[in-house]
Amino acid sequence: MELKKNPKVDLQNRKGIFLEIGLILSLGLCIGAFSVNQKEKKIENYAPVEVVETVDLVDITTQEELKPETPPQKQTVQVITDILQIVDNDTKIETEFTFVDFDNFENVEIAPIEIQEEEIEEEEIFMRAEEMPTFQGGDITKFREWVMRRFRYPAIAQENGIQGKVTLQFVVEKDGSVTNIQVLQTPDPVLSDEVVRVINDSPKWKPGKQRNEPVRVKYILPVDFRIQN
Numbered sequence: 001m002e003l004k005k006n007p008k009v010d011l012q013n014r015k016g017i018f019l020e021i022g023l024i025l026s027l028g029l030c031i032g033a034f035s036v037n038q039k040e041k042k043i044e045n046y047a048p049v050e051v052v053e054t055v056d057l058v059d060i061t062t063q064e065e066l067k068p069e070t071p072p073q074k075q076t077v078q079v080i081t082d083i084l085q086i087v088d089n090d091t092k093i094e095t096e097f098t099f100v101d102f103d104n105f106e107n108v109e110i111a112p113i114e115i116q117e118e119e120i121e122e123e124e125i126f127m128r129a130e131e132m133p134t135f136q137g138g139d140i141t142k143f144r145e146w147v148m149r150r151f152r153y154p155a156i157a158q159e160n161g162i163q164g165k166v167t168l169q170f171v172v173e174k175d176g177s178v179t180n181i182q183v184l185q186t187p188d189p190v191l192s193d194e195v196v197r198v199i200n201d202s203p204k205w206k207p208g209k210q211r212n213e214p215v216r217v218k219y220i221l222p223v224d225f226r227i228q229n
Contacts (some may be wrong), residue, residue: 125171125216129208133172133217136203140219143202147223150198154190158227162188166195167222174214176204184220191225 135143157163164187171180181199186192199221208217 123216125218127218129210129215129217131209133205133208135205147198151194154194157190162190163225163227165222165224166192168195169220172205172217174207176207178202195223
């Protein structure tokens with residue numbers, strides 16, 4: 001005997017499944033509606049956005065007008081050709097030669113070139129003049145005394161016992177200054193150097209005269225140095 005299912009019993013068994021499906025669909029619809037509302041609200045809250053287009057500026061360079069180059073002028077070259085005449089070997093060529101007779105020339109004397117040298121006239125130095133120079137109203141003796149008062153005996157000369165006569169010469173110029181000091185005799189340069197130092201500091205003399213004109217006068221000055229014990 002074949003068993004037949006009761007359709008009512010079968011539907012009762014499936015009621016739970018249908019209920020679950022309905023709940024799921026309802027829940028899905030609620031979630032979908034909620035999400036749509038949220039999206040709409042978010043869109044409403046945004047302020048309008050301004051779209052700013054940026055344009056990159058490109059530097060425009062102007063090119064100077066290029067002047068057309070003037071073509072170089074053509075230079076005309078003249079070619080000169082020599083005309084050659086071809087002749088036979090037997091042809092005589094007449095050529096004139098001019099000879100110079102040097103015997104007919106007169107002797108020419110070349111005068112030597114004289115070079116004139118400028119003569120530098122050195123002013124004469126007198127040993128004796130009509131009016132001899134004076135030093136502070138006195139003669140050479142007073143000048144010697146002046147030198148001795150200012151002479152400082154070098155310590156090294158005293159320690160080594162250096163003494164003796166120092167002889168010098170000098171020139172009293174036209175303006176009374178003393179120049180050309182030379183040492184003629186000295187026992188040691190230590191002494192003569194000190195005498196030269198003193199004479200270089202000499203004040204001006206009254207110059208000598210010859211025929212009422214100032215002249216240069218040379219003097220020789222001996223000075224004797226002795227160490228006193």
